Every structure is written in C-alpha cells, then in structure tokens.
Amino acid sequence: MSVETTRFKHVSYLWDEAEAAKLAGDEVALLIYRSNLLGADLRLTNYGGGNTSCKAMAKDPLTGQETEVMWVKGSGGDLGTLKKSGLAALYVDRLRSLKNIYRGIEHEDEMVELFNHCIYDLDSKAPSIDTPLHGFLPFRHIDHLHPDAAIAIAAAKDGEKITKELFGGKIGWVKWQKPGFELGLMLKQCLDENPGIRGIMLGSHGLFTWGDTAYESYINTLEVIEACADYLEQSYAKKGAAFGGPKIQSPAADDRRKQAASLAPVLRGFCSSERKMIGHFTDDPRILEFINSNDLGRLAPLGTSCPDHFLRTKISPLVLDLEPAEDLSDVKALKEKLAPAFEAYRKMYQEYYETCKHPNSPAIRDSNPVVILYPGVGMFSFSKDKQTARVAAEFYINAINVMKGAEAISEYTSLPRQEAFNIEYWLLEEAKLQRMPKPKALSGRIALVTGSAGGIGKAIAKKFAEEGACVILNDINQERLDGAKAEFQKAYGKDSSSTTILDVTNAASIADAFADAALAFGGVDIVVNNAGISISKSIADHSIEEWDKLYDILVKGQFLVSQAGVEMMRKQAIGGDIVNIVSKNAVVAGPNNPGYGSAKAAQAHLTRLMAAELGADKIRVNTVNPDAVIADSNIWAGGWAEGRAKAYGITVAELPAYYAKRTLLNEVILPDDIANACYAFVGGLLNKSTGNALNVDGGVAMGFYR
Structure with missing residues (x-):
C-alpha cells in the first residue's frame, strides 16, 4: 500500500501510476482517467454531478497551426463512466473572446448558443452551462465537484470565514451565483484578486480545484476535500449528537420494511395524481439519523442548497405525520389522514411557483413531492422512472450530509426560494427537458x-x-x-x-x-x-x-x-x-x-x-x-x-x-x-x-x- 493511499481516510486514493503511465502524453486520456477515478468515489461528487477539464495544444484543422483547445465534460453524463464521446472540445481563445460581447447578467443565457461557435471537435458533446467556469481559468487541469464535506462548509452561515481560516487563505470564496457565464467571470476575478490560491469554494454550491497536470489536479482535489472532511469529523466530536439528538427510535429493520411496503402503494397513488410515478425506498442509517431527530421539523422545510441536489429533490420534502408502528391496515382511513398533507404540499408548491415565476417562466410542473420522509421508518422518493427516483434519494442523502456538517460547524443555510426557482424553472433546464426522448408506452408502469x-x-x-x-x-x-x-x-x-x-x-x-x-x-x-x-x-x-x-x-x-x-x-x-x-x-x-x-x-x-x-x-x-x-x-x-x-x-x-x-x-x-x-x-x-x-x-x- 502506497504512502498516498494511507494518508487519506475520508476519500479514496485510486491513482495507479502504471495505468497512468500508459496514457502519458495524452492529456485527454488522462482527463478521462482522472474523471473516472473521481466519479468512482461518491464522497467526492454525486452521480451525474460535477465536471472536469483539461487544456492542451492541438492542430487547427483549418490553419494547420497549433492552437489551445479545452476538453471539458459536456452536458449530461457522469464522471464515473465518462468517455471521450462525453467531452466537449472548444477553442480556448474563441471561448474567452466571448467576454467582449457579453451584455451582462440579465443576458447571460444567450451566451450558451454562442458556445457552438467555439467548437473545435464537431463530433464532440454539446457544451454544458459550466463551460466558461473552466475556460476563464488558466489552469491546464481543473476539477469542479460537489463533495458533501465541502458543500457543508459552503452552505454554512459562516462558510466564507471558515474556508479562509481552514485553508489559511489558499482557497478562495465566491458567493452564491447561478452557474453560467457570470459565475465564470466571478471565478476569474477571485483568482486575480487572490493569486496563488489552490482552489475556490462556491457558496452553497461546490468546489473548484486545479493543477498543471492531471495528477496534480487529482491530488489537490483529494487534499482539499480530505481537509474539509477532517474538519467536519473534529466538529462532530465536539458537537455530540447530530441534528439535536434523537427524538424517536426506529422499529427493527424487518418491521420498518413491512411498514414501508404497506404504505408505498398509497403514497404512489397520491404522487401519481398527474402522471404515473415510480418509487424508491431506503432506510439508510443516515436517513434514519435525520428523520428521527429533534431538528427534523426545523431543517426539512429549508430544502437543499447545492443546485444539483435541488434539481432532483424539489423545493423541500414532505414529512409524514405517522407513528413508526402505526396500524396502516385501514386503507380508507389512512388515505383520509394523508390527503390533507398532500393537498397542503401541492398548495405550497403552487404558491412557490406563483410567487417566484417570471413572465417567461415555463408552465408549472407536477406539484407532488419527490421526497417523502416517514419518521422512524425511512425515505420514499418518486419520479418518472426508477433511476431518477433512486438518484433523487441519493441526492437527498447528500443534502442530509451537508445539513449535518453545516450544523456541526455553524448553521445550515439553504438556497433562497427565488434562487431555487430560478434554477428549477431555468429556461436552459426547460430546453434540456424538452430535448429528452418521448417516454415509451409503458414508462411509469x-x-x-x-x-x-x-x-x-x-x-x-x-x-x-x-x-x-x-x-x-x-x-x-x-x-x-x-x-x-x-x-x-x-x-x-x-x-x-x-x-x-x-x-x-x-x-x-x-x-x-x-x-x-x-x-x-x-x-x-x-x-x-x-x-x-x-x-x-x-x-x-x-x-x-x-x-x-x-x-x-x-x-x-x-x-x-x-x-x-x-x-x-x-x-x-x-x-x-x-x-x-x-x-x-x-x-x-x-x-x-x-x-x-x-x-x-x-x-x-x-x-x-x-x-x-x-x-x-x-x-x-x-x-x-x-x-x-x-x-x-x-x-x-x-x-x-x-x-x-x-x-x-x-x-x-x-x-x-x-x-x-x-x-x-x-x-x-x-x-x-x-x-x-x-x-x-x-x-x-x-x-x-x-x-x-x-x-x-x-x-x-x-x-x-x-
């Protein structure tokens, strides 16, 4: 076991020098290798989240001259399974020249279409909204991840202060800003004002780290996240019981699953009031710690902070007012008890939409909850298919980890409702949804x-x-x-x-x-x-x-x-x-x-x-x-x-x-x-x-x- 392997206890060091040596000289291959390693450890980033990049010289097919090209994870996809076909390749000089025609934050979405004028490899993946975040920074290799340990600090009330103290000023801070062209400019400004930093923490969002080589970027990323996780671990030890300690105790595992199996079809019926949904259930220990706690009632309504979490889990979960061992055999009585809670949730969501919508916002979507918490028993999630429901559950566990960490070191803060709405009903996100394949005949069945x-x-x-x-x-x-x-x-x-x-x-x-x-x-x-x-x-x-x-x-x-x-x-x-x-x-x-x-x-x-x-x-x-x-x-x-x-x-x-x-x-x-x-x-x-x-x-x- 190498020294590098043993010095990390909160993240997995997976770099294999022999494998990497086979890729020497091919920066794109090393980017893919690094991305797959990062994506293999869910403590570093969530499924489908984060993006990585490298900049390398390549021959311009039109001029034959060497030119700088940035290879960056394209729209969609997952780091753990990323292949070259999942990368977007852009001319760096053309991408950076877009700053000359940028009309300001009110018009930043129009810049996305202009990314297409910067494409180097016409067969590559469509560029994602995070492309300028990588392009405006000068480093050859960059990692943008959503590790729970880092977001816990980024979502804490005193996150900026904690970041400065923890890293001695070597990690910059950029306040919350929706991903896009403006955020790319803010990252560059942070770097210009803090030369020599090794990364940037994005308020409520995630982490940017970098290096001159694929390996340097990988190690830098691991070290920063390890430091965040170690800081949280020390804080947990001082804080004591998480989330204000337990309020209730869970039944035995078999009894929890019996309750969940009995309740799931009823919940599915409520959640399928607009279209048929597929469910997922988990009683993961991290879920039980949260839903059994004294702070559940205070924290659950706040919702999540990281955009990746929020997009999958909705504005907030529905918490059921049921006892862990409640008799669920009378289905009619059960439905009568649950119906007001679902109606209240739908009303809340509709009011959230009406209050936050813009003149050009897409029409309101399904007003049913995605995440449903049953104290003492576990968590249900419902979505259009099993994978989306399962991933929503995984993201809410990420959100729980973030809340736990932020509460241990300071106080958890979620995205303001308007900012959350601007992400959920972002016209660019809506366009992405409209491009998705039409559901098959038995989808949701x-x-x-x-x-x-x-x-x-x-x-x-x-x-x-x-x-x-x-x-x-x-x-x-x-x-x-x-x-x-x-x-x-x-x-x-x-x-x-x-x-x-x-x-x-x-x-x-x-x-x-x-x-x-x-x-x-x-x-x-x-x-x-x-x-x-x-x-x-x-x-x-x-x-x-x-x-x-x-x-x-x-x-x-x-x-x-x-x-x-x-x-x-x-x-x-x-x-x-x-x-x-x-x-x-x-x-x-x-x-x-x-x-x-x-x-x-x-x-x-x-x-x-x-x-x-x-x-x-x-x-x-x-x-x-x-x-x-x-x-x-x-x-x-x-x-x-x-x-x-x-x-x-x-x-x-x-x-x-x-x-x-x-x-x-x-x-x-x-x-x-x-x-x-x-x-x-x-x-x-x-x-x-x-x-x-x-x-x-x-x-x-x-x-x-x-």
Whole structure:
C-alpha cells in the first residue's frame, strides 16, 4: 500500500501510476482517467454531478497551426463512466473572446448558443452551462465537484470565514451565483484578486480545484476535500449528537420494511395524481439519523442548497405525520389522514411557483413531492422512472450530509426560494427537458409477470421492459431467477427490474412478492398470470394428485395472485391491468385433456368475472389464448409433449409441424407472439377494453369465440 493511499481516510486514493503511465502524453486520456477515478468515489461528487477539464495544444484543422483547445465534460453524463464521446472540445481563445460581447447578467443565457461557435471537435458533446467556469481559468487541469464535506462548509452561515481560516487563505470564496457565464467571470476575478490560491469554494454550491497536470489536479482535489472532511469529523466530536439528538427510535429493520411496503402503494397513488410515478425506498442509517431527530421539523422545510441536489429533490420534502408502528391496515382511513398533507404540499408548491415565476417562466410542473420522509421508518422518493427516483434519494442523502456538517460547524443555510426557482424553472433546464426522448408506452408502469424467469413469461417481461416498464421477475427456482436477473440487467440496466421468489399456490409467498414489488418500485400496475403447468392424460388415467396440481397452479394461482394484485391496485387508486394467459383449450374440447382443459376454462371465466367486478376501479381484466407455443416454453416439460403426440397419433418430433399445419395461417406460434398480445392490451390503445380474449394460435377455427 502506497504512502498516498494511507494518508487519506475520508476519500479514496485510486491513482495507479502504471495505468497512468500508459496514457502519458495524452492529456485527454488522462482527463478521462482522472474523471473516472473521481466519479468512482461518491464522497467526492454525486452521480451525474460535477465536471472536469483539461487544456492542451492541438492542430487547427483549418490553419494547420497549433492552437489551445479545452476538453471539458459536456452536458449530461457522469464522471464515473465518462468517455471521450462525453467531452466537449472548444477553442480556448474563441471561448474567452466571448467576454467582449457579453451584455451582462440579465443576458447571460444567450451566451450558451454562442458556445457552438467555439467548437473545435464537431463530433464532440454539446457544451454544458459550466463551460466558461473552466475556460476563464488558466489552469491546464481543473476539477469542479460537489463533495458533501465541502458543500457543508459552503452552505454554512459562516462558510466564507471558515474556508479562509481552514485553508489559511489558499482557497478562495465566491458567493452564491447561478452557474453560467457570470459565475465564470466571478471565478476569474477571485483568482486575480487572490493569486496563488489552490482552489475556490462556491457558496452553497461546490468546489473548484486545479493543477498543471492531471495528477496534480487529482491530488489537490483529494487534499482539499480530505481537509474539509477532517474538519467536519473534529466538529462532530465536539458537537455530540447530530441534528439535536434523537427524538424517536426506529422499529427493527424487518418491521420498518413491512411498514414501508404497506404504505408505498398509497403514497404512489397520491404522487401519481398527474402522471404515473415510480418509487424508491431506503432506510439508510443516515436517513434514519435525520428523520428521527429533534431538528427534523426545523431543517426539512429549508430544502437543499447545492443546485444539483435541488434539481432532483424539489423545493423541500414532505414529512409524514405517522407513528413508526402505526396500524396502516385501514386503507380508507389512512388515505383520509394523508390527503390533507398532500393537498397542503401541492398548495405550497403552487404558491412557490406563483410567487417566484417570471413572465417567461415555463408552465408549472407536477406539484407532488419527490421526497417523502416517514419518521422512524425511512425515505420514499418518486419520479418518472426508477433511476431518477433512486438518484433523487441519493441526492437527498447528500443534502442530509451537508445539513449535518453545516450544523456541526455553524448553521445550515439553504438556497433562497427565488434562487431555487430560478434554477428549477431555468429556461436552459426547460430546453434540456424538452430535448429528452418521448417516454415509451409503458414508462411509469410496473409489471409483475408470474413465471417470468423463462419461456413465455420471460418474453412478456422483456417486451414490457423494452417498452419502458419496470418488471418484477419471479420464479420458484432461484437459479433460473438469477439467470434472468443477469440477462435483464445486461439488456435493460439495473433499474429496469427486481427479483423475488414466488410460488403462486402459496398466499404468503405471493404477499411477500408484492411487498418486494412495493419496496422496489412503489407498487404494481400490471399483473400477468402466466405461471402454469400442463398434464395431458385421459380421464381414466388422470390421478387426483395431478388434478389438484393443475387446479392449484392454474386456477388457485390465478385467483390468489389476482387477489393480491387487486389489493395493491386499489391502494394506488390509479387503475391497472390484469392479463391472464389461458389457452385455446379453454373452449376447444380435445382428447386426453380433462384436467388441463377444464382448469383453463375456469381461468377464462374467472377473467370475465373479475372484469365485471373491477371496472369501477378502472382495473381491466383480459385474456390471451395461446396455442402450441413450443419454442422456449416450459409447457413441454412433464410429459405434455408425449401426451399430445399420443392423442394425435404422431411422434413428438412431428408436433411443431402438426400444430402449424392445423392453423388457418399455417404459422408456428412463438413466446414473442404472446408477449405482443399482452402488450396490445396494456400498451395504451385498448384502455377501454376489458373482459375480452385475444387468440394467438395462428387461427384455430374450433377455438373461435361465438
């Protein structure tokens, strides 16, 4: 272990001299290497936050002359995963010449479009709003990060004084200013007035540090943040209990999660009053320390300070007035208790918008809270997708760290409401939102497809994930489930799915699976009853055990899973879909099929009965009738193929061709065909269809509904 590694205890020293040596002479490659190291330690900066740069000489493609170019992290992206394609490259002299036409702070946003006239590499990323902050400073390598330890000082009431004393004047101070051209000029002025400083603290915002080489910048950044963190640690020791000490105690972890799982769908329903939201829950110890404290009521309404935190978490969280062990079983009473709190929050947000808006401000956005705190239990966050909800939670933890540090050394100060509004409804931010891709059809929806680790179930889950849904993968086989999890995470990312063991014949297992869904995503909108089994025997050969197994999995399973799904959908009160995978055998009387066929008929009629009952809840219930899905289907296990071949007087090898030839379209039916049918019901075009059946069998006249 190197000396450098051991002298840092609050940050991670990750520089590998051998790896860096391979990049010697390539300043851009070293910039990317340094950026990835900084982004790998969330104590240095938050996900998607901060930016880095380097300035190096390059050949001008028009003149052939050497010219200075700045490579800087472009708009969007994350330091931890930054690649060259995520950098913007600009002519330094052109960028700095923009100062000559700058019309003042009232017009600074117009400068952003002019960045495009400074582009060196036409294939590079669009420049971010922070580009002039790097460009106006003379240093070859610059890091702009949002470390909690530094922001705690930057957001403290005495932050400027503390910064000067802590660093002996070697770190400058620039008061709060919205990121942009003006802030870039202020940084340059601070440097001119304080030659020889090693960095600048931005009030309520973050930290700028630099060096002549990538390594010098990296070490300087670590040393400054380490000093901030060490100062906070000493202050914690003197201060004693954080946030005024504990006011309440949390229940045990299992009890907290039971409370959270019970409450999440109700909260999701409230937060989805304008559009469907996806949830995230955490009971991280840092959250519990804050929400259980005496100072929660004073600090939570203040909101956050750093713009990166604020943009993800909204003006302030909603704090629930619920006891940690409160009985949540009476859903009607619970909603009646929570409704005034949500209405008050929405009213507060609307007043904030009306008070702070400008003549050209974008229209008000969703007035529901993003962050919801349940004292004693944990934190919920809700947003358009799982990643955004999860990241919002991570940012609020950053904000808690900042509040804790600022309170330990002085007094925490948040952004003034007008300044916060100017960030949230910034026209440049609005333009960025408008450029985002249109949401997919199932964005904001959560689907539980039984038996989704393989066969038809996996095909359905894949289709839903491709269309933007979050899916709860489940199976009775852990190994198969682990395989599906790896496959989905590789294809759709870690936020697209969660996993749970599920036995559809066991009510306790089903309850646990839906609780897992509530904790993972906030609830469930779509239930697909797909799990099944097939036994093909004559009435004489059929055993009671086989009969019971068929009815337990197909009929009882559909009943129990639907029952649990309906309970959760009613908690949410935003409607939903149940799709039952039945069979053409529900209406076709074929040989050697009394158990399976009659069970499928029961499934089909249960669909109609549920549709008749659940319409008032806006829960649609529909049937998909497959036939002869041979490829990648578990239906052929357990002797079914042999039984059907025997019934038709053919061999097992001849089954696929036999099934195809007997259809009107002469087609082989695949799992993807069934997935497409399910998507047809839930994808938005059939929102006024319930109690219907869709045959996916290539056309079997005997299976026509009459």
